[in-house]
Amino acid sequence: MNNALTRTALITGATAGFGRAAARTFIDNGWQVIASGRRAERLAELQAELGEALHTACFDIRDENAMRAALSTLPERFRGIDLLVNNAGLAQGTKPAQDALLSDWKTMIDTNVTALVTLTHALLPTLIARKGAIINISSTAATYPYTGGNAYGGSKAFVSQFSLGLRADLHGTGVRVTAIEPGMAETEFTVVRTHGDQAASDKLYAGAQPMTAEDIANTIFWVASQPPHLNINRIELMPTSQSFAGFQVHRGG
Numbered sequence: 001m002n003n004a005l006t007r008t009a010l011i012t013g014a015t016a017g018f019g020r021a022a023a024r025t026f027i028d029n030g031w032q033v034i035a036s037g038r039r040a041e042r043l044a045e046l047q048a049e050l051g052e053a054l055h056t057a058c059f060d061i062r063d064e065n066a067m068r069a070a071l072s073t074l075p076e077r078f079r080g081i082d083l084l085v086n087n088a089g090l091a092q093g094t095k096p097a098q099d100a101l102l103s104d105w106k107t108m109i110d111t112n113v114t115a116l117v118t119l120t121h122a123l124l125p126t127l128i129a130r131k132g133a134i135i136n137i138s139s140t141a142a143t144y145p146y147t148g149g150n151a152y153g154g155s156k157a158f159v160s161q162f163s164l165g166l167r168a169d170l171h172g173t174g175v176r177v178t179a180i181e182p183g184m185a186e187t188e189f190t191v192v193r194t195h196g197d198q199a200a201s202d203k204l205y206a207g208a209q210p211m212t213a214e215d216i217a218n219t220i221f222w223v224a225s226q227p228p229h230l231n232i233n234r235i236e237l238m239p240t241s242q243s244f245a246g247f248q249v250h251r252g253g
């Protein structure tokens with residue numbers, strides 16, 4: 001099934017949410033996909049579903065040695081990576097900074113920032129050689145602050161600005177870079193953010209018609225499907241039910 005025209009995407013965080021939906025979308029459209037995540041059983045399920053167009057790589061993205069081992073042991077036909085989708089990421093905690101856990105902040109920075117730049121750096125030679133593309137999953141939280149967003153918003157602001165910086169550095173290489181900045185989408189995101197509180201997640205999304213993982217997967221695929229002369233710099237998207245709330249004012253000293 002593989003031939004010189006088959007393109008290959010490495011999608012991180014493909015055991016759930018946006019990443020898993022994107023793996024399905026890309027394979028449905030004739031791509032090969034390398035899917036990564038920590039949950040081996042989820043990767044095995046995806047392998048059974050998607051077959052030989054999928055290669056799975058089970059590792060914690062914060063573990064640089066494991067990441068490099070996964071890259072260096074890719075089967076020959078998956079080595080020509082044309083697209084890196086930096087999707088693996090998370091929020092941890094909803095409390096204001098003064099009540100937040102420092103360990104949660106470090107987990108977000110290690111995952112959303114440090115791991116993302118490490119993987120990107122490792123793949124730049126391949127992506128430059130193939131005139132490939134990078135799609136970074138940022139967030140509306142990169143631009144719009146909210147109470148409890150603190151280090152999560154900061155990590156996503158890094159992702160958006162890093163994407164623009166990559167664009168500048170990769171000028172003339174043919175490598176395209178995009179930041180996708182979604183608002184509220186129902187995935188496992190809020191269960192993870194609340195350390196396992198399914199009821200809190202259900203309450204957040206109830207009646208709100210949030211975006212779906214498939215909405216974001218379709219957006220990622222649309223970006224990847226543009227002709228080589230066209231670079232989508234950033235896309236910000238929200239459910240229609242979500243908008244802006246303005247500033248807050250404290251009175252009384």
Ligand code: NDP
Pocket residue numbers: 012013014015016017018019036037038039042059060061062087088089090091111137138139140181182183184185186187188189192
């Ligand atoms: P999910 O929680 O559904 O999926 C997150 C994915 O990231 C999982 O596959 C998870 O895999 C992977 N992941 C998390 N930490 C690690 C790690 N240390 N090592 C390897 N993989 C990891 O969330 P979403 O699909 O919603 O989130 C995907 C991206 O989109 C994230 O970057 C998130 O910040 C961003 N985003 C989400 C929004 C939303 O409202 N849902 C809105 C805007 C942006 P595993 O647990 O198996 O390791």
Ligand code: 8X3
Pocket residue numbers: 138139140141149182183184185
């Ligand atoms: C996820 C969207 O609003 O929870 O990035 O920060 S939000």
